[in-house]
Amino acid sequence: MEYSTFQGKSFLKEVDFSKEELMYLIDFAAHLKALKQKGIPHAYLQGKNIALLFEKTSTRTRAAFTVACNDLGAHPEFLGAGDIQLGKKESVEDTAKVLGRMFDGIEYRGFSQEAVEDLALYSGVPVWNGLTDRWHPTQMLADFLTIKEHFGKLTGLTLAYVGDGRNNVANSLLVTGAILGVNVHIVAPEALFPEGEIVALAQAYADKSGAELLLTGDVKAGVKGVDILYTDVWVSMGEEDKFAERIEQLLPYQVNMELISATENTEVIFLHCLPAFHDQETTYGKKIAADFGLTEMEVTDEVFRAPLAKQFQQAENRLHTIKAVMAATLGNLFIPRV
Numbered sequence: 001m002e003y004s005t006f007q008g009k010s011f012l013k014e015v016d017f018s019k020e021e022l023m024y025l026i027d028f029a030a031h032l033k034a035l036k037q038k039g040i041p042h043a044y045l046q047g048k049n050i051a052l053l054f055e056k057t058s059t060r061t062r063a064a065f066t067v068a069c070n071d072l073g074a075h076p077e078f079l080g081a082g083d084i085q086l087g088k089k090e091s092v093e094d095t096a097k098v099l100g101r102m103f104d105g106i107e108y109r110g111f112s113q114e115a116v117e118d119l120a121l122y123s124g125v126p127v128w129n130g131l132t133d134r135w136h137p138t139q140m141l142a143d144f145l146t147i148k149e150h151f152g153k154l155t156g157l158t159l160a161y162v163g164d165g166r167n168n169v170a171n172s173l174l175v176t177g178a179i180l181g182v183n184v185h186i187v188a189p190e191a192l193f194p195e196g197e198i199v200a201l202a203q204a205y206a207d208k209s210g211a212e213l214l215l216t217g218d219v220k221a222g223v224k225g226v227d228i229l230y231t232d233v234w235v236s237m238g239e240e241d242k243f244a245e246r247i248e249q250l251l252p253y254q255v256n257m258e259l260i261s262a263t264e265n266t267e268v269i270f271l272h273c274l275p276a277f278h279d280q281e282t283t284y285g286k287k288i289a290a291d292f293g294l295t296e297m298e299v300t301d302e303v304f305r306a307p308l309a310k311q312f313q314q315a316e317n318r319l320h321t322i323k324a325v326m327a328a329t330l331g332n333l334f335i336p337r338v
Ligand code: CP
Pocket: 057, 058, 059, 060, 061, 062, 131, 139, 273, 274, 275
């Protein structure tokens, strides 16, 4: 009898799991979502202690890990940038060795991918990447669960990511789509295409899954016929000095009703990992309006509030998918080898 391939494993980047394992986690998340909706307890991590390390701010990821811990019967402990020594007065290696002796699992959100890899290497407990500058793997499970819920399948669909094509979310979408057999178009100016190394990695997976990948600066060609339009902020956390440059590069790539029409698909859906700049109800939104005369950025308010926009279903799915990853890698569940 083969037992789980998940137990004790970390989730640091999408390629840590096979296509079958990623699909298993997506389907397990759908099951956990149904249990939660029916009020059926699923405290698979009773008595476990989970460290939530956040070097960057977060609403969804922090909330999802916290509620997932509570639903699973585990205790979450938030350790923010101002709370612990990590990287400032104590190395990642030493911090990992300490936390690994106290906690059963560690979530990490921060800048460097190397830090999350070192936490896993030295802590000896499962580590989950809650976003680095390079990858956002837990986001991917929620995104592809949302797509599967909507379309009832993944294989053969086409997703166009429009905007900053070299950020963590774009990298992750390209590679995850390639693994899962979902065609991915990165629609961005050439200066913001993903790095060659990431494109080569994605292409190697696409060759196996049959997914078709396209990198193009031509908005019309890039979005024509797609099933899913996806965008993210033009300026990611840690790059806040780049607003002027990105607005100039990315304004033609704004997801507005004209771009929705250019898909020539009346069934197209819109996704966004959030947070989004779609109005002036934020400090940044107001500042951008004052400095650049731009009232909406990567997506217009009209698209954001249209029935085709599924970003809040997507945000809720962060909870169910993060729960699936924690339960599978840390719980004593019997999961047949996939
Ligand atoms: N999508 C996402 O990761 O949101 P937060 O930054 O709020 O966690």
